[in-house]
Amino acid sequence: MPKRLFRKIRLKNILEQIKRERKVYVEELASIYNVSTSSIRLDLAELDKLGLISRIYGGAVLPEDSIKEQVNSKPKIEISHPKLEIRSKKNLKEKEAIGKLAASLISDGDTLIIDGGSTTQYLVKHLVNKKGLTVITNSIPQISDLMRIKDSEIYLLGGLIYNDNLVLSGDFAIDSLDKIHVMKAFLGMDGISIDGGLTVANPSASTVVSTKKKMIKSSDMLYILCDSSKIGRTCLMPVAPVNEMDFLVTDNKVRTDFIEQFKTLNINVEIAETDSS
Structure with a gap:
């Protein structure tokens, strides 16, 4: 995506992508939307605050997948x-x-x-x-x-x-x-x-x-x-x-x-x- 989108549009598109794919990564989103990883983290933080997503290390998932993600990502000893x-x-x-x-x-x-x-x-x-x-x-x-x-x-x-x-x-x-x-x-x-x-x-x-x-x-x-x-x-x-x-x-x-x-x-x-x- 060659041009940077206005933030509101980007937030809407990120949310739609998470609903489709159920899990997204910061690096991938930064590349797709041609912005810094810091900007993507701020976007995810805002969506998380609104209760629309749940943040995980390196990305985000839908809220209902959050517990499953935590269990699956729990390290094996x-x-x-x-x-x-x-x-x-x-x-x-x-x-x-x-x-x-x-x-x-x-x-x-x-x-x-x-x-x-x-x-x-x-x-x-x-x-x-x-x-x-x-x-x-x-x-x-x-x-x-x-x-x-x-x-x-x-x-x-x-x-x-x-x-x-x-x-x-x-x-x-x-x-x-x-x-x-x-x-x-x-x-x-x-x-x-x-x-x-x-x-x-x-x-x-x-x-x-x-x-x-x-x-x-x-x-x-x-x-x-x-x-x-x-x-x-x-x-x-x-x-x-x-x-x-x-x-x-x-x-x-x-x-x-x-x-x-x-x-x-x-x-x-x-x-x-x-x-x-």
Whole structure:
């Protein structure tokens, strides 16, 4: 639609479209009516106030569909958590792209915490040309790649070895983190959602959760690295509210309505482009 419609006409047309399709999205409406997403949100807010529609994340539905939408969109609680060697083989292109992009957000001389995981390991592989880094990690597999960084200081946290992730966690690790403070922390998560927050899946990994929480407290900026399959997912063990996250680094398959939600919370979303072939 090349020309912008007067707002009253646009409101009427949006309402008719919702009645026809029963569900609409902000991005789609902005494109159809050639206006900003902010204008569409104001339109939906007005229709909602009049009781004609019900707003949902990223769009709107008819009032009678609102309860059904809330039930259907309620996140399933995930507890499945395969071992690192299995997870490392999934979504390889996405994790490689995420790791490369995350490395570009690190400057020479930065002080870092890097959590163990199937995505953060790809960040470490792209740090070889950085200089003067100070890196604290709890990941045993990452050490060999970290040692290749020139003029760097690498610290491996002590603690109990958690076999599924090959990370060190527990009281020894937390005691060590108590004594440090860094500029940036790079962590992986099994699930990220607005309602569920930052979560991990394995119910037996309470020491891993405690270590992640301490990593967050020991840093100025929190960067979460995860592929798009984990976004919108809620897992069993909560780590932190979603607004604790300063940056989300993910791939370009992430849904646009999720990006919108995070941006409304002033979370920076960095999108890694992957080869679609």
